[in-house]
């Protein structure tokens with residue numbers, strides 16, 4: 209796609225939250241109207257997916273059918289103006305493999321984006337909260353979890369793949385090797401790495417190496433460029449005003465500055 213940053217080139221967004229997730233504040237219909245007024249062609253909703261055991265305290269599993277049903281109604285209502293999709297943002301755990309297939313097959317979701325806010329430590333079997341990582345060995349485990357997720361073929365987009373860089377560490381070859389192992393493993397997988405605009409909305413912090421954003425992380429995207437992999441802008445908006453805001457434009461500038469090639473659409477529909 210063009211590397212221009214005008215509103216006209218931001219035609220599709222697949223990372224959208226609304227009232228269905230506990231921290232989204234507005235009505236989905238308002239976001240659709242905003243997207244239409246921006247001239248967008250596609251808008252995908254991607255609420256945080258529940259698991260059947262409601263393990264992370266987000267949209268209740270019992271609400272899932274209602275969420276998809278409501279998106280389908282809006283899809284029909286606005287079909288003449290914009291394409292609407294019912295997606296979900298979800299973590300990947302190998303033990304839950306049948307559930308992801310069930311989401312595509314039985315619940316009819318249009319796509320799943322990987323949002324690895326938690327991953328499972330293979331040694332302890334415990335969930336690790338990605339933004340609470342405190343050492344580089346755990347960062348390597350996080351990237352390993354992304355490899356398993358990507359190779360499952362379930363996820364056309366990996367949201368904020370650099371979500372682990374919120375921790376205040378001085379990164380060494382351990383992290384660089386983990387990044388490279390991940391990037392080389394996904395070169396043949398049909399997925400795209402998201403440059404997450406929400407990272408530009410969050411305050412910077414004073415880290416051991418100076419003031420910086422938590423993500424997008426320069427170190428990570430330097431390697432994405434080296435590996436020649438695709439990026440994609442995701443608004444990760446939590447209200448209508450964020451759908452195309454300064455942060456989204458900053459994400460475009462970031463891509464231009466780092467020389468990242470951008471895709472503007474993802475594979476929609478069931479995965480193998």
Ligand SMILES: [Zn+2]
Nearest residue numbers: 297323367368
């Ligand atoms: Zn997320």
Ligand SMILES: [Zn+2]
Nearest residue numbers: 223225297444
């Ligand atoms: Zn999100």
